[in-house]
Amino acid sequence: MYGHVDEIDQVAMNGWHPVAQAELLTPAQPSSTVLLEERLTVTTNADGSHRVVRDRDGRELASMSAYQTLWACLGEPDGPLFEVPQVDEPDRRVLHAGTVGVHVSAPRAVENFLDMAHFPYVHTDILGVEPFTAVADYDVHVDDATNDLWATDCVFWQPMAATTSTTGQMTDYEYRVPHPYCVLLYKTSPIDERKDVIALFCQPVAADRIIAHMFLCLLDGTNSTGVIRDFQQTIFGQDKPILENQYPKRLPLDPRAETPIRADRVAISYRRWLTELGVTYGVIPAA
Numbered sequence: 001m002y003g004h005v006d007e008i009d010q011v012a013m014n015g016w017h018p019v020a021q022a023e024l025l026t027p028a029q030p031s032s033t034v035l036l037e038e039r040l041t042v043t044t045n046a047d048g049s050h051r052v053v054r055d056r057d058g059r060e061l062a063s064m065s066a067y068q069t070l071w072a073c074l075g076e077p078d079g080p081l082f083e084v085p086q087v088d089e090p091d092r093r094v095l096h097a098g099t100v101g102v103h104v105s106a107p108r109a110v111e112n113f114l115d116m117a118h119f120p121y122v123h124t125d126i127l128g129v130e131p132f133t134a135v136a137d138y139d140v141h142v143d144d145a146t147n148d149l150w151a152t153d154c155v156f157w158q159p160m161a162a163t164t165s166t167t168g169q170m171t172d173y174e175y176r177v178p179h180p181y182c183v184l185l186y187k188t189s190p191i192d193e194r195k196d197v198i199a200l201f202c203q204p205v206a207a208d209r210i211i212a213h214m215f216l217c218l219l220d221g222t223n224s225t226g227v228i229r230d231f232q233q234t235i236f237g238q239d240k241p242i243l244e245n246q247y248p249k250r251l252p253l254d255p256r257a258e259t260p261i262r263a264d265r266v267a268i269s270y271r272r273w274l275t276e277l278g279v280t281y282g283v284i285p286a287a
């Protein structure tokens with residue numbers, strides 16, 4: 001269906017992947033999607049529970065709802081989904097901000113999400129502006145307990161960091177990669193001491209094709225859901241053509257494949273982390 005079929009590794013096969021924006025699912029109508037080159041049908045019961053079935057053989061997949069998203073696993077789930085404890089804070093705006101099909105691999109999309117250097121050029125006057133283009137040094141580590149990859153102590157000047165912004169600000173960022181194809185960022189809120197949480201959950205449709213799910217857990221008691229979604233979709237709309245122009249579309253894991261610069265430190269760590277996990281789907285493995 002999508003041309004060349006890549007071998008699907010065990011991490012992808014046994015991991016949880018997003019397959020639908022939960023609120024769009026209705027008992028009135030089954031919905032259809034593709035995960036790892038397999039066509040799936042999602043049906044919703046009157047009680048709001050869901051069934052995810054692989055069309056090819058009618059097999060029901062393990063599925064679960066979390067973060068306003070329906071998740072499924074094509075193989076045997078290798079553990080629980082990563083946790084986002086902030087969703088339990090009662091004053092958070094927790095919402096799925098929409099899905100966008102993108103002709104790129106999931107790891108390329110994660111890598112772009114981790115990259116601050118593109119803010120002034122791609123998200124001009126929103127997440128960055130010239131001449132404030134320098135990416136200051138930051139820390140990268142892998143958490144011993146969870147094996148999540150983190151980039152911490154990141155800072156960047158942003159003209160309009162969030163819907164709640166009234167002025168530019170120096171924004172603190174932390175990035176967290178808890179899943180090969182999912183990435184979260186925690187950034188300074190213009191109005192609260194806690195951080196806004198913004199996540200990208202990539203649904204691997206094929207090795208070079210995703211459905212990007214945008215998830216938000218924000219401190220914003222003012223703006224409508226429509227305004228918040230529009231902001232996020234505007235940002236991602238700016239990323240989409242950049243992502244689709246990436247060459248190669250699969251992420252090369254060989255550390256020598258693409259010239260490293262200091263600002264790419266988290267990207268290099270992400271590639272090493274994928275290699276250590278044994279991820280081969282959506283990447284070009286190191287020789």
Ligand SMILES: [Fe+2]
Pocket residue numbers: 112113118122123235238239
């Ligand atoms: Fe971006």
